[in-house]
Amino acid sequence: MSAPAAPAGLGDYLPVATLLRLLAVLLLVFAPHAMRLPVWESGFIAALLLWRALAARRQWRMPPKLLRAALVFAALGGVYASFGRVSGQTAGTALLCVMAALKLVELRGRRDVMVMIFLMYFMLITHFLYSQEIWTSLYLLLSCLAITALLIECQHLGQLPPRQTLRRAGAMVAQALPLMLLLFVLFPRIPGPIWGLPADAGAARSGLSDSMAPGDIAALIESDDVAFRVRFDGPAPPPAQRYWRGPVLESFDGRTWSKGWSAPPPLLDGDIRYLGTPVRYELTLEPGRMPWLLALELPQAVDLPPDARLNGNGELLARRPIIERRRYTLLSNPDFAFAPALDARQRQRLTRLPNGYNPRTLALARQWRDQGLADAAIAARALRMIRDENFVYTLRPPPLARDSVDGFLFDTRRGFCEHYSSAFTVLMRAAGIPARVVTGYQGGTLNEPGGYYVITQADAHAWSEVWLDGRWQRIDPTAAIAPSRIERGLGSAIGAGEGLPDYLVRRTAWRDALKARWDWVNARWNGLVLGYGPELQQQFLQRFGIDDLRTMILTLTALLTATMAILGFVLLRRAAPARAHDAAQREWQRLLRQLARRGYRPRADEGPRDFVARVLAARPQWRATLQPAAELYLRNRYLEAPDAARLAALHRAVRGVRLS
Amino acid sequence: MSSPVAPVLHSLNQIILGKDAQLRLVLACLLARGHLLIEDVPGMGKTTLALALARVLGLHFQRVQFTSDLLPADIIGVSVYETATGGFRFVPGPIFSQLVLADEVNRASPKTQSALLEAMEERQVTAEGETRALPEPFFVIATQNPSYQLGTFPLPESQLDRFLMRISLGYPPAEAERQLLMERERRDLLGELQPVLTPAQLLGLQDQVRAVRTAPALIDYLLALVQRTRELPGLRQGLSPRAGLALRRAAQAWAFIDGRSGVIPEDVQAVFAAVVGHRLVAAAERDGAATSAAAILAQVAIP
Incomplete structure (x- = not known):
């Protein structure tokens, strides 16, 4: 950051109106970042913009150099304090924004505005790191138009009214669009992160995590973000079979279910027997920063994405967390027998409960066990308890104390799917039956215009998996208390006043249709624009014979x-017109090359007569041929009107020059 | 290549010793129908030069010594009432001569200066509501003391470019000065000088200067030079189109004196400093060297 040495001269004059327009455009460019930056930074940037506007109106003086430098270092320190680094996506963007805003402190003339304009073009691109939605693209196109208009204004300061500059900018952007499309289609897509996206790239999103405590999934329901979209290759399985398997949670600490310490066992041949007819489908997963690739229970371990594997818990895991939208095709069998070998150690691990928690639940399970019931009967008994006693399915469960399962099963009896699956699993384990919690999504809505299913965060779900008859069996206690949740989705299962999110309450037919249509547009955008990668490009170009x-x-x-x-x-x-048409000069150049080989070159400002005189003073023996050639050159080029015969004479004279 | 004005140059060289290049410039200025500004401290032979020029070319000569109380009418002339005829008669001032020496022009008030400069530009004088043409040929040599001397009104920049050239004679070379001191006084020699041209012949020569060819390639060079002065950051302003025209005319005259039928780049270079020097104003004192005429010449390649 250096200040111009002299005060802005006439050529560097900047009208106040232009400066205010610059600030407006800058605001447009900053705005989407405002929520992503730390609060102090957004406030600081806003203050700088406001100060610059006031300083321009009231002709305030610019702050001294020392203060400017102090501000720069303070901002650098602030960014480091907030992020612990100054590079990477979030910290880098934060640094770029605050430094661009600080440029305002020394912005005086047109030259600085030019710098600002190019900074703004660059900042526009950073928005794509966070969002690539249709709205974002439209917004950025608009911002690009505004910046270009400003650029044009600066090139014709005070000569063009804003409407004119906007019109010209519009024409320029419109002219650039075909080029953009062409480059988009043709520019070679190279697989892999060629642009070196920082490790923390991608937007933070809500989604499943690798643990589950009461209230976690209910919180997820608040968002109607799309989790993934599925297109079936044939008829879709009925809703009751659409269980999308995510993290399997095997360890319970009295309140929270988590993955546990031991790594899941590898999947062995024959652990899963696939029954019935398989379903083929294409799934487009939104990034969730977790490595789980959601799959319909249970996927076959064939034709998996190259970086994915199916483990012994039936989880499909990618090697790295998913930070970009992914599309993959799977084959799943809704009918299956999941029967891995379970040794004593695993059996013990899968029935482990923390000591000293939920004594009443333990007592109930022991009581059932003492009645001499078999495993299956105990499971049926527990489901009957949930169905027949006065349990309520609600998104607004009362808070639970330390013994959360006791509190839920015997006192409050109001809960959401995580409460039911957790309590049921604990009951099974207390009775000595291996059991675990599976989280994922259930159901999904058909998008009529697109013919695919949309699974949103509202479809997040948790259920139990119980070891019965020598295999893992899915038991969904939520289906016992609220069968319509499984059949028709959340909206139909939760009564009024039970905390259903607004977007599920305010549903109307046309609203749903509109939403479906918009989702379809988004899905097309994702597929055609964002998903236009190496494969799609190759397919597309093959149609044109490439x-x-x-x-x-x-x-x-x-x-x-x-x-x-x-x-x-x-x-x-x-x-540079007419230069090459000068035949006499061509001859002269030939002569000059000849002289240059002998070490004589004219200075740029040395006339031909002076040059030849200089050469002849040093080499008088060349006079006989050089002098006539030089004179003919002067006559042809300067002294007389063009004439073919004279030109020919010059040609001969130059040919005849003997430098020896 | 023989010069058509060789006899003139020869005669002048008899009087002003060791100043061949300056004499050529003076002659080029005259042949290009321009006016000349000589900037020198007193005693360098300015008046002698003007007298010699008038004599050799057979021109009617008048000298005006500029003082601070000189009035425009003192130059242009006044109408006087004649009792004999009962009417007014215009008595023409010294400006009505073929060669006017305006000595120490920067001593007069700006009003008087501009009366002279207007007459130079228009080649006619309007007095008492009547326009009177000045004689042909008409050539003004103004001299100016360097402006740091006390009690002067330096010519404004806007009027300096009424002069085609500005030169300074400078001290004579040692050998010439020795000759000067040993021989008779130059002023005495003047009387013996014979005219070698008539005014009519001079007018003819001036017409021939106009016919000297300026090839497209040369115009490119002129344009490049003028353009360069407009780009130089050290200059307050570049050369005007009028300056470009002046440069072309002066170069034509120089080529003519050298006996050439067309202008070559060297001709432009020869007159460049004299034509351009007083039209360029450096933006700051320190930029003077970088923006001198010679520096500009060195920066522009010949196309």
Whole structure:
């Protein structure tokens, strides 16, 4: 950051109106970042914008150099204090924003505005790191238009009214659009993060996590974000079979279910027997920063994505957390027998409960066990208890004390799916039956215009898996208390006043239709624009006979280079006309080259007569041929009107020059 | 290449010793129908030069010594009442001569200065509501003391470019000064000088200067030079189109004196400092060297 040495001169004059427009455009560029930046930074930037506007109106003085430097270092320190680093996506963006705002403190003339304009173009791009939705793209296109208008204004300061600059900017952006489309389609897509996206790239989103405490899933329901979309290759399985398997939680600490310490066992051949007819489907998963690839229970371990594997818990895991939208195709069998070998250690692990918690629940299970009931009968008994006694399915459960399962089963009896699955699993374990909690999604809504299913966070669910008859069996206690949740979704299962989120309450037919339509547009956008990767590009280009990516890159490069070369040549010719048409000069150049080989070159500002005189002073023996040639050159180029015969004489004279 | 004005140059060189280049410039200025500003401290031979020029070219000569109380009418002339005829008669001032020496022009008030400069530009004088043409040829040599001397009104920049050239004679070379001191006084020699041209012949030569060819390639060079002065950051302003025209005319005259039918870049370079020097104003004192005429010449390549 350096201040111009001299006060802004006439050529660097900046009208107040232009400066205020710059601030307005800057606000437009900053706005989407405002919620993502730390509060202090957003406030600081807003204060800087306001100060600059007031300073322009009231002609305040710029702060001294020392204060400016102090502000810069303070901002740098602030960013470091907030993020612990100054690079990466979030910290880098924060640094860029605050430094761009600080540029206002020394912004005086047109030159600084130019710097600002290019900074703003760059800042626009950073928004794409956080969001690539349709709205974002439209917003950024609009911002781009505003910046371009400002750029045009700065090139014609005080000569064009804003409406004119906007119109010109519109024309320029419109002209750029076809080029953008062309580059979008043709620019080689290279698999992998070629642009070196920082490790913390991608937006923070709500989604399943690797643990579950009472209230976790209920909190997830508050968001109607899409979790994933599914397109079935045939008829979709009925809702009651649409269980999308996510994290399997095997460890309970009295309140929270989590994955536990031991790594899940590998999946062995024959652990799963697939029954019935398999279903093939394509799933587009929104990034959730977790490695689980959601799958319909239970997926087959064939044709999995290359970086995914199916483990012994039936979880499909990617090697790394998902930070970008992913699309994959799977084959699942809703009918299956999940029967891995369970040794004594595993059996013990899967029935472990923390000591000293939920004594009443333990007592109930022991009582059932003492009645001599078999495992299956105990499970049926527990389900009957949930169904027949006065339990309530609600999103607004009362708070639970230390013994959360006791409190829920015997006192409050009001809860959401995590309460039911947790309590049921604890009951099973207390009775010595291996059991665990499975989280994921259940159901999904058909998007009529698109013919695919949308699974939102409202479909998040938790159920139990119980070891009965030598295999894992899915038992969903929520289905016992609220069967309509499973059949028709959350909206129909929760009564009024039970805390249903607003977006589920305010449903109307046309609203749903509109929403479905919008989701379909988004899905198309995701598929065609954001999902346009190497494979899709290859498919698309194959239609035009371009099979080979390498050929395409070469063709494209050659075409671009040729276009640029021709354009550059034409522009250069236009900039320096008539130069090459001067035949006498061509002859003279030939003579000059000859002299240059002997070590004599004219200075740029040395006239031909002086130059020849200088050469002859050093080499008088060349006079006989050099002098006439030089004189003929002067006559042809300067002294007399063009004449073919004289030109021919010059040609001969230059040919006849003997330098020896 | 023989010069058509060789006899003139020869005669002048008899009187002003060791100043061949300056004499050529003076002659070029005259042949280009321009006016000349000589900037020098007193005693360098300015008046002698003007007298010699008038004599050799056979021109009617008048000298006006500019003082602070000089009035425009003292230059242009006044109408006097004649009792004999009962009417007014215009008595023309010294400006009505073919060669006017305006000595120490910066001593007069700006009002008087501009009367002279207007007459130079228009080549006619309007007095008492009547316009009177000045004689042909008409050539003004103004001299000016360097402006740091006390009690002067330096010519404003806007009026300086009424002069085609500004030169300074400077001290004579040692050998010439020795000759000067040993021989008879130059003023005495003047009387013996014979005219080598008539005014009519001079007018003819001036017409021939106009016919000297300026090839497109040379115009490119002129344009590049003028353009360069407009780009230089050290200059308060670049050369005007009028300055460009002046440069072309002066270069034509120089080529003519050298006996060439067309202008070559060297001709432009020869007159550049004299034509351009007083039209360029450096933005700051320290920029003077970087923006001198010679520096600009060195920066512009010949196309």
